[in-house]
Amino acid sequence: MVARAHQSPHSNLIKNKGIVNTLFIFCLICIPFSFIITSQAQASEALAVFTLTEDFNKLSKSKVRMLFRGKLKYLQGKKVELSDWPQSNSVRNEFYQELLGKDLAQMNAYWASLSFSGKARPPKEINQDSMEALLLWLSAKRFRIGYAPVSVIPKDANVLYIVQKEDL
Template identity: 25%
Template sequence: MKKYFVAGTLLAVSAAIQAEVAVIINPSNNTALDKEAIAKIYLGKMKSFSNGTKVNAVGLSSGDSVGKFTANVVGKSSSQYKAYWSKLIFTGKGTPPEALGSEQAVIDFVAANADAIGYVDSAKVTDSVKVVGKF
């Protein structure tokens, strides 16, 4: 019984130590976003910010942040998220957010585009973008 308690505690502590994923937007964008709105954007169900500006969402092509984001924000595993978008693409009902090759590429894209939203490891965030949520 003690083994299970210790193992569970270690898992909980290691999960807490892992870095969070920060959802970022351009600093000129004054839109407030909650977790539900962010999920809708990345599921293709919301195409504009509350101010009417069209959303230009980007993500990452691979890495730990992808799994953390899809699980903690979208509520799907990475494979479920890919399957979701594969179905929408196949039926002609949507186009997934562009997947960039690095967290720095996401930061640079969001900093350069007023209509952009992206996600990166919270430890990688710079002053060139605004964090709207950490998950």
Template identity: 35%
Template sequence: MKKFLLASLALVSSVCAADIAIIAHPATADVSLEEVSRIFMGRAGSLMPVNLPENNPLRDQFEQEALGRSPAQMKAYWSRLVFTGKGRPPVEVDSVAAKIEFVAANPNSLGYIPASEVTDQVRVIATLAN
């Protein structure tokens, strides 16, 4: 039973850890990963970041890998900025499909999705390989 649980946990971990594609509107200029990090931290205003809801495994993975912070750290970070009036958190959408639609319709937006779900509506500007 213990071996089964460990094998199941390993399978779930590998499924959750997918390659992440950083996406933008097709007309958007190239953006470095450093710039992506600054945009999602509210330190650069050139593009509007688009997030998935809190506790979404892909959002958690993105925050860890691209921003170097845990979900709890990001929540505290944005709470502090909003409270002091120094920033607005990224726009949130409910799903990967909604994010693709939003980014495709808004030339100044930036998001992340599983690399396996990229469509021709958006342009991949970077990939975080896992």
């Protein structure tokens, strides 16, 4: 017979701590990478500028850029209102980065200077960070325009332009 060394309860505790520590380190390494992969998958999705009415034709990249720079207030003779996602929404930063090559801080400074000089008003920031809130805002008046990831836009929406990474 082989003699076994007596294992104390403390040795089991040390083994369990080792397993817990290994799992903890594994989670510290893997979880951030899973968020990076998920955010890149979401970030690669195209964004669409759209309205809920059929009053507007498709737009060129230059017209969309002029709209969201405050340099164009009318489309096809109709005064438009633009929407914006809340500051905390990553779609907002992605949209301005891809369409205009500017981050959120740059856009906030840009809109502040235009507002202060009276040249233009920034897009209306919707109250809630949800597609339902955006659709409700868009449906309240006829000539309103918003943007969102293509996958969440209603099938009956009028897509005016699709913003993609190649736009810069």
